Amino acid sequence: MKCFHFLVFLALALAFSFASADDPSPLQDFCVAIPEPENAVFVNGKFCKNPNLTIANDFSFSGLNIPANTRNRVGSNVTLVNVDKIPGLNTLGISLARLDFAPNGGLNPPHTHPRATEILVVVEGTLYVGFVTSNPNRLITKVLYPGDVFVFPIGLIHFQFNVGKTNACAFAGLSSQNPGVITVANALFASNPPINPDVLVKAFQLDKNVVNYLQKLFWESN
Ligand SMILES: *[C@@H]1O[C@H](CO)[C@@H](O)[C@H](O)[C@H]1NC(C)=O
Ligand SMILES: *[C@@H]1O[C@H](CO)[C@@H](O)[C@H](O)[C@H]1NC(C)=O
Secondary structure: OHHHHHHHHHHHHHHOOOOOOOOOOOOOOOOOEEOOOOOOOOOOOOEEOOHHHOOHHHHOOOOOOOOOOOOOOOOEEEEEEOOOOOHHHOOOOOEEEEEEEOOOOOEEEEEEOOOOOEEEEEEEOOEEEEEEOOOOOOEEEEEEOOOOEEEEOOOOEEEEEEOOOOOEEEEEEEOOOOOOOEEHHHHHHOOOOOOOHHHHHHHHOOOHHHHHHHHHOOOOOO
């Protein structure tokens, strides 16, 4: 009998423990974000502006026609237009990015978006793109040309690499107002404070000197 009670308790606990990993659905037309009032409690998203005071610029951003500077270590630059850039995206579960790649090897290094699926369209150049499934890790990959579209499912490690001799440019929609990004190499070799090197030596089957070297490098995020 005790066991039965425990099972009922467990079933109820499971039934009520569902957590949503997606952005919340809006309960009104929109909720234009405003900076968090002091001493306010945390909400899942940002505080809303009085709808009567809303203006067109709350829903607008300009400048995505301008290529971003790709003269950095990886030769790419991601211009993300999320809720911090367009406050009207608050609670709407969507954002946009422009991706620029230098010729001959501009790379958006392996990364994941913990809160968003990404759909990308190439408008210029040639991109070798791919993602890796959760364990066991299968690589899904393709070379894309202008007009080609590719989807990177939420949470999976993915990359885009310019294999052409010209600049490449793509735009991407993301299914979160704040997709987040974890750049794999940066997260593991440049966290603050650093991960104990013994962990990285064992996890990556590396010599300790190599780990020390990698931890001292500058890992710029694009
Ligand atoms: C917005 O305007 C309407 C109509 O004037 C008014 O009834 C309402 O109280 C206003 N809402 C807020 C939050 O001020
Ligand atoms: C990305 O481009 C912007 C605009 O050109 C520039 O200000 C920024 O420094 C660039 N970021 C990197 C990492 O190169």
